[in-house]
Amino acid sequence: MLIDGGGTPRGDYDVGARTVLPALRAMNVRSLDVMVATHADADHIEGLTSVMLGLPVGKLWIGERKDDPNLNMLLRAAEQRHVPVREVRRGDRVQAGEARFTVLWPVGQPFSKADNDNSVVVRLDTPRFHTVFLGDLPDPIEGELGVGQLDVLKTAHHGSHFSTGAAFLQETRPKNAVISVGRNTYGHPNSQVLDRLAAIGTRIWRTDQVGTVRWPLP
Numbered sequence: 199m200l201i202d203g204g205g206t207p208r209g210d211y212d213v214g215a216r217t218v219l220p221a222l223r224a225m226n227v228r229s230l231d232v233m234v235a236t237h238a239d240a241d242h243i244e245g246l247t248s249v250m251l252g253l254p255v256g257k258l259w260i261g262e263r264k265d266d267p268n269l270n271m272l273l274r275a276a277e278q279r280h281v282p283v284r285e286v287r288r289g290d291r292v293q294a295g296e297a298r299f300t301v302l303w304p305v306g307q308p309f310s311k312a313d314n315d316n317s318v319v320v321r322l323d324t325p326r327f328h329t330v331f332l333g334d335l336p337d338p339i340e341g342e343l344g345v346g347q348l349d350v351l352k353t354a355h356h357g358s359h360f361s362t363g364a365a366f367l368q369e370t371r372p373k374n375a376v377i378s379v380g381r382n383t384y385g386h387p388n389s390q391v392l393d394r395l396a397a398i399g400t401r402i403w404r405t406d407q408v409g410t411v412r413w414p415l416p
Contacts, residue, residue, distance in 0.1 A: 199231060199232040199233075199234060199292070199299060199320075200218075200230050200232075200233050200246075200249065201236065201320060202236050202242040202243060202246070202333070203242070203244070203245030203246035203247075203248075203249050204217065204218060204241065204244070204245040205240040205242065205243065205244025205245050205268070206240075206244065207239075207241055207244070212248055213245035214244070214245030214246060214247060214248030214249045214252070215245075215248040218248070219248060219252045219253070221410070222253065227253070228253065228254075229253055229255070229256075230249075230253055230256065231294070232256060232257055232259055232292055232299070233246060233249065233250065233255050233257070233259070234320060234331075235259070235260045235261075236261070236317045236318045236331075236334070237313045237314065237317045237334060238262070238264060238268060238269045238313050239268075239313055239334065240268050242333065243268050243269065246272050247268075247271050247272050250275040250276060251275050251278070251279065254279075255279065255281045256281070257282050257283070258272070258273075258281050258282070258283045259286045259290075259301075259318060260283060260284070260285055260286070261285065261303075261304050261318040262285070262309045262313075264309075286301045286318060287301065287304060288301055296325055297322060297323070297324050297415065298322070298323050298324075299320050299321070299322055300320070300321045300323070301320055301321075302320070302321050302343045302344075302345070303317065303318065303339070303342075303343060304318070314333070314334035314335065314336055314355065314360075315335070315336065315339060317332065317333025317334050317335040317354075319331065319332050319333060319335055319343060326415075326416045327349050327350075327416050328347065328348050328350075329349060329350040329351065329352060329413075330345050330348060330351065331352045332352060332354035332355075332361070334354060334355040334356075334358075334361070335355070335361065336355065336360040336361050337362065337363030337366060338363060338365075338366075340361060340363060340366040341365055341366050345369065346369070347369075347370060347371050347372075348371070349373055349374065350373070350374045350413060351375045352375075352376050353376065353377045353387070353391070353395075355386075356378060356379040356384075356386040356387065357386045357387020357388055357404075358384065358388060359385075359388035359390055359391060361391070362391045362394065362395070364394055367394055367395065367400075368398070371398060372395075372400050373399075373401065374401045374403060375395050375401070375403065376403045376413075377402065377404045378405050379404060379405060379406050380406050387404065
């Protein structure tokens with residue numbers, strides 16, 4: 199499963215072709231069972247189009263089907279490659295051995311006018327490991343998911359102050375948090391978010407500081 203594929207909203211660098219595909223091939227990934235486009239923001243899905251065209255993909259999961267240039271491009275690529283598209287909802291899941299991927303959000307229509315509120319959220323569970331991928335989902339919607347305790351939190355919205363609320367952290371108590379972030383003008387990750395994570399003893403892994411993060415499943 200590949201969840202999102204990056205993008206360059208203010209440039210023409212093809213993240214999918216020049217970064218994501220080489221990274222997948224370096225990890226000996228030659229096909230994808232599921233590709234997930236969490237929401238239509240360019241920094242999340244722009245790179246997926248080149249991945250769709252460059253690797254065999256079993257199915258594409260999306261949340262909201264809307265008129266957006268990046269989403270339209272991805273859907274055209276899926277049609278070209280004869281990849282079925284599924285608008286997922288809470289409870290949809292796929293199993294791979296002991297690993298189970300379950301959709302927690304969205305629940306259903308009506309959709310919010312804010313793309314971030316409609317982010318597809320996927321939880322990964324094995325008998326000994328639990329994590330969740332939140333897209334750009336904001337607080338307090340995080341608190342509606344019923345996630346429970348986590349081993350790793352894939353922090354929402356690049357560590358934005360709109361997400362990773364105190365109540366959500368008290369519920370999830372993650373031992374580790376991964377923040378996917380690069381150079382930006384938004385102040386991500388937010389200092390208050392970092393403080394909240396540190397206050398509960400969560401170890402923080404930032405991709406702008408450590409690069410690629412690979413996590414073996416116990």
